[in-house]
Amino acid sequence: MKKKTETKPVRRVLVILSNRFTPLKPSVYVEVECNPKGDILSEKTLKKEPKEPVYDEVWVNDEGKKNMSDCTSFKRVYRHKFERKA
8 A cells, every 4th residue: 555645735935026225126026936844946037016915925125136046135024915815
């Protein structure tokens, strides 16, 4: 008899990269999929702002970086408009 393999839920996280020094510059939206431990499984840059709240968490970085790997820290935003209701 085969063991049942449990599928761990994947967390979908929206990362918003903005610039607090030039707020007129458009933000970059990155969709990240993580396992329950927090390891990043996939990373995808979105072409425009999402329309529906489908993300488990929302992180923000306002240092003006264009890439997630260049950022040093992120802030978790609770009750964001793109965060899915619990």
